Amino acid sequence: MRVIAGSARGHKLQSVPGDSTRPITDRAKEALFSILGDWIIETRVLDLFGGTGSVAIEALSRGATFAHLIDRNRRAVQTIQANLAHTKLEGQATVMQGDSFAFLESYRGEPFDLIYIAPPQYQGMWHKALTLVDQRPELLAPFGAVIVQIHPREDEAVELSFLEEYDRREYGSVMLIFYASSEDLAADEDEDEDEGSIEEDEDQDEETL
Numbered sequence: 001m002r003v004i005a006g007s008a009r010g011h012k013l014q015s016v017p018g019d020s021t022r023p024i025t026d027r028a029k030e031a032l033f034s035i036l037g038d039w040i041i042e043t044r045v046l047d048l049f050g051g052t053g054s055v056a057i058e059a060l061s062r063g064a065t066f067a068h069l070i071d072r073n074r075r076a077v078q079t080i081q082a083n084l085a086h087t088k089l090e091g092q093a094t095v096m097q098g099d100s101f102a103f104l105e106s107y108r109g110e111p112f113d114l115i116y117i118a119p120p121q122y123q124g125m126w127h128k129a130l131t132l133v134d135q136r137p138e139l140l141a142p143f144g145a146v147i148v149q150i151h152p153r154e155d156e157a158v159e160l161s162f163l164e165e166y167d168r169r170e171y172g173s174v175m176l177i178f179y180a181s182s183e184d185l186a187a188d189e190d191e192d193e194d195e196g197s198i199e200e201d202e203d204q205d206e207e208t209l
Contacts, residue, residue, distance in 0.1 A: 006061030008087035016079045028174040043113035048100040053080035060089045067093045104132040111141040118149035146179040
């Protein structure tokens with residue numbers, strides 16, 4: 001497990017002792033950040049069920065300005081802190097030992113551009129965390145994204161009111177599901193339609209000339 005790109009590129013990351021976490025594979029992580037692209041620059045990241053901290057550290061390495069990582073497992077927190085120190089990114093991150101659900105219910109600070117949800121497998125925890133984010137729109141910054149990492153066998157329908165799924169990708173045992181606010185997705189669609197109308201008008205003008 002390593003940092004793939006950015007300021008900490010090539011740095012190897014420690015794993016959490018035992019089998020309580022499920023680190024994202026390098027293949028899936030590389031694909032994830034290829035999808036996010038330059039959007040990740042200058043973002044605020046919330047990494048729930050932080051594990052090794054791999055996703056948040058990759059985001060910071062690629063230009064995110066701040067990451068808040070949470071895990072209730074003491075060994076995971078120690079691993080995250082060690083990995084942040086090794087990559088020299090500890091000054092841009094806050095690490096909390098605690099319950100991710102309690103954090104989602106009580107947080108009152110600045111919103112996050114990216115909320116990453118990757119809890120232990122086969123316990124339905126991703127469903128609960130996603131629902132809590134959906135119930136608190138103020139957690140997500142305008143045009144922010146919520147990304148869930150699960151095993152494909154865990155996939156199930158989730159009833160949401162604020163968030164809407166807009167993409168999903170599968171990489172072996174890793175499924176990534178992308179959500180954004182329905183309002184933001186509608187605004188993006190309107191913008192695409194407006195751009196299409198402008199291009200059509202320009203084509204017609206060229207034909208007239």
